[in-house]
């Protein structure tokens with residue numbers, strides 16, 4: 352069980368750049384929430400603070416009941432998928448997916464079971480022995496999703512995961528991510544600048560501009576009261 356709470360969160364970068372201000376939000380356990388807004392409005396910064404990749408300047412972030420301000424990234428029950436995939440180029444797909452589990456000293460059988468299951472869900476069973484450079488963009492993004500899934504995190508973070516894919520693949524992968532959310536029953540936070548993605552993917556949309564939240568509502572209500 353892990354909902355999220357942001358309490359009056361700020362991020363101020365050196366030079367007094369207020370990237371995120373007065374950010375207040377509660378996300379329910381298993382909810383799918385999309386952060387949307389133009390480039391530079393603070394979406395990634397908010398996600399990175401949640402993942403522990405960026406310090407919180409002011410305010411509090413809770414994952415479940417835990418205040419995570421001082422919890423290092425590896426101790427947050429979170430997996431993140433980036434737009435550039437961030438796969439290890441010298442490792443096979445299998446080893447990319449196994450890496451985090453090996454670090455956590457999971458038994459080999461357990462690692463193998465998790466990778467086999469995730470590969471089946473994503474349709475990448477045939478690529479397990481390949482290196483990333485032998486994969487298409489869509490296949491790489493599946494591997495990145497697979498690497499996140501095997502960790503069985505409480506919270507899934509995705510930062511513009513489709514923006515390097517062509518239009519057709521984007522539509523297809525969008526539908527697959529929605530299905531994945533239904534199947535995993537996990538909290539999803541998804542960042543995009545694409546309004547169509549936002550309107551079609553989330554249970555709720557958080558519209559951001561200049562570091563502040565402008566509106567939080569269901570896609571239906573946003574459509575009716577823009």
Ligand code: ADP
Nearest residue numbers: 364365368370389390391392393394395396397
């Ligand atoms: P988005 O994800 O919505 O495109 P970001 O969170 O990346 O927005 O950026 C929000 C603001 O913070 C922008 O004005 C950006 O230039 C600034 N910013 C982001 N990262 C840094 C950084 N490391 N140092 C200084 N300013 C930054």
Ligand code: ADP
Nearest residue numbers: 443444445446449453459462463478479480481
């Ligand atoms: P090690 O870290 O001991 O060198 P590897 O990373 O090579 O081990 O592999 C870990 C385990 O996963 C081994 O038992 C290996 O046989 C198995 N394995 C590696 N690649 C695949 C694959 N593509 N499909 C199924 N099992 C694999």
